[in-house]
Amino acid sequence: QLQLQESGPGLVKPSETLSLTCAVSGGSVTSSAYYWGWFRQPPGKGLEWVGSVSYSGTTYYNPSLRSRIAISLDTSKNHFSLNLTSVTAADTAVYYCARPSDGSGFYWDFWGQGILLTVSS
Amino acid sequence: QSALTQPASVSGSPGQSITISCTGTSSDVGNYNSVSWYQQHPGKAPKLMIYEVSKRPSGISNRFSASKSGNTASLTISGLQAEDEADYYCCSHAGNRVLLFGGGTKLTVL
Numbered sequence: 001q002l003q004l005q006e007s008g009p010g011l012v013k014p015s016e017t018l019s020l021t022c023a024v025s026g027g028s029v030t031s032s033a034y035y036w037g038w039f040r041q042p043p044g045k046g047l048e049w050v051g052s053v054s055y056s057g058t059t060y061y062n063p064s065l066r067s068r069i070a071i072s073l074d075t076s077k078n079h080f081s082l083n084l085t086s087v088t089a090a091d092t093a094v095y096y097c098a099r100p101s102d103g104s105g106f107y108w109d110f111w112g113q114g115i116l117l118t119v120s121s
Numbered sequence: 122q123s124a125l126t127q128p129a130s131v132s133g134s135p136g137q138s139i140t141i142s143c144t145g146t147s148s149d150v151g152n153y154n155s156v157s158w159y160q161q162h163p164g165k166a167p168k169l170m171i172y173e174v175s176k177r178p179s180g181i182s183n184r185f186s187a188s189k190s191g192n193t194a195s196l197t198i199s200g201l202q203a204e205d206e207a208d209y210y211c212c213s214h215a216g217n218r219v220l221l222f223g224g225g226t227k228l229t230v231l
Contacts (some may be wrong), residue, residue: 039167045225046124046210046222046223046224046225047159047167047210047212047222047225048222049212049220049222051221052218052220060217060218060219062219063122063219096166096167096220098166101169101178104155104226105172105218106155106157106172106212106214106220107157107169107178108167108169108170109168109169109178111166111167112166113166114166119123
């Protein structure tokens with residue numbers, strides 16, 4: 001059974017870089033045709049797609065975040081990562097990693113439990 | 122690209138049916154059959170309930186159905202049960218593998 005687990009610092013200072021990792025077990029990040037994604041949800045607000053990376057490393061980013069984010073695969077550790085630069089309080093959210101059940105990259109049915117990231121000095 | 126538009130809240134009594142709308146544009150909902158719906162209980166990760174406009178993943182009750190007409194997608198829950206009380210989000214492909222979510226709808230089972 002595929003399992004995803006987010007990890008990260010929990011607290012980041014404004015203007016710094018946020019780095020989160022999603023550890024994958026029960027599957028490989030290089031499994032052909034799959035995508036891996038990051039989503040976020042500010043406290044009390046709705047879901048937002050952050051970006052996705054394909055099994056081959058091709059990335060797709062939310063246009064509103066594109067200038068600040070990078071998503072990458074680490075095949076040696078079987079995880080994928082999210083880096084978000086120049087964070088502000090608006091980036092405070094629960095961040096989820098996820099994988100779709102098929103190769104479309106549009107329908108996400110395996111999710112991590114989420115990790116709260118707070119931006120504060 | 123703006124978020125898809127959903128009603129902030131809907132409610133219904135046990136056994137009744139409710140419908141949640143999700144309005145986008147001709148660049149997202151109206152242009153792609155890649156609409157999905159997620160259920161989210163407080164403190165939990167989202168759960169995929171509908172994909173490709175109207176298909177149910179394995180294990181999802183047939184009380185959940187969905188459709189699309191033009192730029193608006195809809196989720197219908199029939200035979201409301203207490204466990205259906207949750208937030209519901211629509212999501213659509215908006216081109217170039219960009220995904221847009223709706224603002225979410227809080228379903229209250231009276």
